[in-house]
Amino acid sequence: MLKFLTSIVFVFVFGNGIAQRISPADSAYFKSAGDTLKEQSAITMDSENYIERFKADSLFTKVLVRAMVKPYSFYYNFSEVNTTSFLYAPDSSFRIITWHLSLDDARFRQRGVIQMNTPDGAIKIFPLFDVSDFTENPLDSVRTPRNWIGAIYYKMLLNKHNNKKYYTLLGYDENNLRSTKKWMEVLWFNDRQEPIFGGSIYLPADSLNPKPRLLYRYNIEYKKGTTAKFNYDEDDKIIVQDNLMSESNDVSKKFTYVPSGYYEGFEWKNGQWVNIPQLYTQNLGEDNAPTPHKIIGKSGFIEEEEEAVKPNATKDKKKPKKKSK
Structure with a gap:
């Protein structure tokens, strides 16, 4: 809940003094x-x-x-x-x-x-x-409260760079009948102490995007009814997300995206979030997948995993030891 x-x-x-x-x-x-x-x-x-x-x-x-x-x-x-x-x-x-x-x-x-x-x-x-319905590309601009890309926030992080505070928000969006979205948004305050939405999020080149990209915010979109991990790992200090794949092999249809069994993430470096394309080099399998933790019940709308990967899931495959002759 x-x-x-x-x-x-x-x-x-809330201490007693504050509550008073x-x-x-x-x-x-x-x-x-x-x-x-x-x-x-x-x-x-x-x-x-x-x-x-x-x-x-x-x-x-x-x-x-x-x-x-x-x-x-x-x-x-x-x-x-x-x-x-x-x-x-x-x-x-x-x-x-x-x-x-x-x-x-x-x-x-x-x-x-x-x-x-x-x-x-x-x-x-x-x-x-919220102006999400009227925005063609919500990832491409710094925004103010008057043209906010809406989300229901479930996690907030605080990072500092050059003596300035940056608050990273992780949020949930029901989106539509066929797909759900989760968002990463960076919030900061200007010299007039007014809130500004938009930070630096770096994605390296990949098979779908031949050039590196620098975004102001980031989201994942996946099939309605599917649970996709997108949360902060307190131990490793990284944002961990499910790597998604199209179950119909059509990358243009985000409503067909489901977790692949692999994980990627983001690490805070020099004032920006930098994508880590692969966190775990082996498919964890159903039994070792992160355990979901529901924040809101049946009448609500947020579902997010709070648990880290189970201890028996390793980040890297160990090379087999050579047999002695």
């Missing part, structure tokens, strides 16, 4: 708001009537914004709402809240807002506007 996320990120944010910044009256208000958000989120997720979904999403947004404009609302985690991602920066400087609205059976619109952690509890938020 997504409560797993909020319980983890709040370990370092919220008055008893405001705490009761936030709890009531959280209950309303949970109720409206359920309607948004489950109702078969699109008018009811839109109304519920509109009320959800209003209630959330009204709660966020109260002083020190940053320190309330809204753990009641288990179908919305409240993801905190590792340095506690902000949180990003993301959810989605189902427009119909085949289209989804992401919603989001960034809330800054201000020392005096003052309100500083940045609404996010």
